[in-house]
Amino acid sequence: SSATVEMEEKLKQRIAQHPCYSEEAHHHYARLHVAVAPACNIQCNYCNRKYDCANESRPGVVSELLTPEEAAHKALVIAGKIPQLTVLGIAGPGDPLANPEKTFRTFELIAEKAPDIKLCLSTNGLMLPEYIDRIKQLNIDHVTMTINMIDPEIGAKIYSWVHYNRKRYRGIEGAKILHEKQMEGLQALKEADILCKVNSVMIPGINDQHLTEVNQVIRSKGAFLHNIMPLISAPEHGTHFGLTGQRGPTPKEVKVVQDNCAGNMKMMRHCRQCRADAVGLLGEDRSQEFTKDKFMEMTSEYDL
Numbered sequence: 001s002s003a004t005v006e007m008e009e010k011l012k013q014r015i016a017q018h019p020c021y022s023e024e025a026h027h028h029y030a031r032l033h034v035a036v037a038p039a040c041n042i043q044c045n046y047c048n049r050k051y052d053c054a055n056e057s058r059p060g061v062v063s064e065l066l067t068p069e070e071a072a073h074k075a076l077v078i079a080g081k082i083p084q085l086t087v088l089g090i091a092g093p094g095d096p097l098a099n100p101e102k103t104f105r106t107f108e109l110i111a112e113k114a115p116d117i118k119l120c121l122s123t124n125g126l127m128l129p130e131y132i133d134r135i136k137q138l139n140i141d142h143v144t145m146t147i148n149m150i151d152p153e154i155g156a157k158i159y160s161w162v163h164y165n166r167k168r169y170r171g172i173e174g175a176k177i178l179h180e181k182q183m184e185g186l187q188a189l190k191e192a193d194i195l196c197k198v199n200s201v202m203i204p205g206i207n208d209q210h211l212t213e214v215n216q217v218i219r220s221k222g223a224f225l226h227n228i229m230p231l232i233s234a235p236e237h238g239t240h241f242g243l244t245g246q247r248g249p250t251p252k253e254v255k256v257v258q259d260n261c262a263g264n265m266k267m268m269r270h271c272r273q274c275r276a277d278a279v280g281l282l283g284e285d286r287s288q289e290f291t292k293d294k295f296m297e298m299t300s301e302y303d304l
């Protein structure tokens, strides 16, 4: 109908400059991740805490942790040097919403000095219902949530614990809380008209068969893009917390699941599993040009 066409047109405009949300945009627009959020409130069995959050980032990478002020300075320096920079995201190295003061302070500083940069956030979703109002106030237009299951029994194999309201919940109990908060989070994003991308880490033998169900549920709850990413499991990343010997899927296995879901909704197939401090166009990471000792020496034309 013409209403649907109009909606799709509006959506296209909204994502036109976001390299992750729009496949066309990723050739032309750049993003910056700033690593300001070290803590996490859950334990994924595939996460090795020495490295960046494996839900949004490339496992086995250690990003340089910044304070909100350092991160804002870095963003403004880079905005001056890379004119295609349209998006500033916080994706780790832990969970941004497990570090709310650092995360929101960073966004506030950048929004104030460079209001044209779009803000985006990745989270496991546990604290999303709690912070939805602040996310809205800050005009954060895009949120990525990692949803690996909609069945707490499967969740119990993926998460060893969930820390919520000052208590640690293990097994199914923990997975159930995470699941409920993720579903509430999807609803809250929809009501706030914030675009939601869902990442799912595909873990062979654990949730690979289950991801088509995940896809149906997230679609029915308003997520508009689904990014099924392979578990990257390599010996040099160290032993996974609870999935010792777990292999990652082959590219072919990932494609089969993506194709099974593609009838239902748009699938993201150009994700590069970037670092928590990635800089530049997707696929041309320039993080090493902007390490802390380098960018702290640079000045920006915006004054901070």
Ligand code: SF4
Residues within 6 Å of the ligand: 040, 041, 042, 043, 044, 046, 047, 048, 052, 053, 054, 055, 093, 094, 095, 124
């Ligand atoms: Fe690690 Fe999972 Fe927390 Fe990300 S959400 S930092 S993968 S435990």
Ligand code: SF4
Residues within 6 Å of the ligand: 019, 020, 031, 056, 057, 270, 271, 272, 273, 274, 282
């Ligand atoms: Fe985009 Fe994927 Fe990189 Fe995140 S990890 S910035 S979604 S390409």
